[in-house]
Amino acid sequence: MSIIFSEKVKLIRISEGLSQKDFSELTGISINTIKGYEHREKEISSPNLHLVTSNPRLEKYTLWLMTGKVCPEAGQISPEVEDIAGDYGKTGTDTK
Numbered sequence: 001m002s003i004i005f006s007e008k009v010k011l012i013r014i015s016e017g018l019s020q021k022d023f024s025e026l027t028g029i030s031i032n033t034i035k036g037y038e039h040r041e042k043e044i045s046s047p048n049l050h051l052v053t054s055n056p057r058l059e060k061y062t063l064w065l066m067t068g069k070v071c072p073e074a075g076q077i078s079p080e081v082e083d084i085a086g087d088y089g090k091t092g093t094d095t096k
Helices: 003-015 020-027 032-038 046-053 059-067 081-093
Strands: none
Touching: 003 032, 003 046, 003 059, 003 081, 020 032, 020 081, 046 059
């Protein structure tokens, strides 16, 4: 079963350590819209998907968000890969 876009956007937000308010300010998507996505009341619109994927801080998730695939050598990761890379950078070992 694939994860829907709104669930993926929530995973990205959490992985980046952002509150809903911070994510709203970063992307320009209203906080009420973000809450609607996260409560599965609505699916992300194309314009808002573009706001996420074109944001310099978040563009590293574009391939995963759109296809479910990653390509770390091209800088395209998933929230899970980001967590592992962060742990590796802190400890010098893969702690997951």
